Amino acid sequence: MSESTVLERTTLLQTGGLSVRYGGVSANTDVDITVGSGEIVGLIGPNGAGKTTFVDAVTGFTKATGTVSLAGERLEKASPHRRRRAGMARTWQAGELFTDLTVSQNLAVAVQPVGLRAMVSDVLNGSRPPAETIDHALDLVGLRDAADQRPGELTLGQQKLVGVARALVGGTRLVLLDEPAAGLDTHESRDFGAELRRIAATGIGILLIDHDMSLVLDVCDRLYVLDFGKVIASGTPAAIQDDPAVISAYLGSPEVDPDAVAELDAAGSSGGPTDLATGTEPTTTAAPEENR
Structure with a gap:
């Protein structure tokens, strides 16, 4: 260095x-x-x-x-x-992914707004995952091509990187x-x-x-x-x-x-x-x- x-x-x-x-x-x-x-x-x-x-x-x-x-x-x-x-973001020791969701959807969950207002908006308008934000996080860990796969279809190493991407999503x-x-x-x-x-x-x-x-x-x-x-x-x-x-x-x-x-x-x-x-x-x- x-x-x-x-x-x-x-x-x-x-x-x-x-x-x-x-x-x-x-x-x-x-x-x-x-x-x-x-x-x-x-x-x-x-x-x-x-x-x-x-x-x-x-x-x-x-x-x-x-x-x-x-x-x-x-x-x-x-x-x-x-x-x-x-x-500022973190990962957890027991950071399991949602196995029934795609990689992209796993990241979308991490950037959903919290609070009563966000919940009401989600009920009325439906979830709108920020696609560009999610794609950028997947690009950072080299998993853009895995966006539509489910965690069970990935190697363990790739699953670990999805966990990192979930922490990186949203301007970390x-x-x-x-x-x-x-x-x-x-x-x-x-x-x-x-x-x-x-x-x-x-x-x-x-x-x-x-x-x-x-x-x-x-x-x-x-x-x-x-x-x-x-x-x-x-x-x-x-x-x-x-x-x-x-x-x-x-x-x-x-x-x-x-x-x-x-x-x-x-x-x-x-x-x-x-x-x-x-x-x-x-x-x-x-x-x-x-x-x-």
Whole structure:
């Protein structure tokens, strides 16, 4: 990445001191993260680290303190729908598609107006999916030709991309992807990563959470590492792989084994879905907020 490319980027997402508490448990503590336009930023960490909680807080689905800005607009007091209209979208870990609808119709559902007035208008006038908006989102993920197919007719990799397109539809500037590559094999994961790069090249900012470290290390410009709700490291993928605090967090031990460092370095070039240092999905005991 050239220096000029970095300088041309504008900051889309910026969080300041973002914190989430569930009773006496701190799920996120003073998390400061930025994502620029055209940038893919990874958010990684062991299970229970608070990654999904952070996405919930940024997108307005859980109560938090601190600040959330999108392109300089403060949104921490805005509803999820208001944040979505501002250009912030997300995917969900269990983001199943409507199997009885076409790909195009799955996207149309995502951009239907909400509220009583919209419901009355839909009853009186019928649904009018914004065809150009839907086609643009499908173009972004390379699935324009699949618009009239149903999800069951697509490969798993294509279904995952439909989920991303559903988040991108309607003028999205920033998309937060929560485990979008779960279940993909090596080839599908590589193709998925290429599509993410193509999306980012249009200027959309991407925050990526995924346990497939081959994907994360290959496509991300920068990484943040969460452990017990706090950012313990940030930097380029190369720098993160050599960070003792990161290796310790994934191994669950304060001592860093040189062999573990070698395994971690291998994760970025193994060619298959691997998890940091161990090659498998890690397990730790931490904040009790699902597999975050």
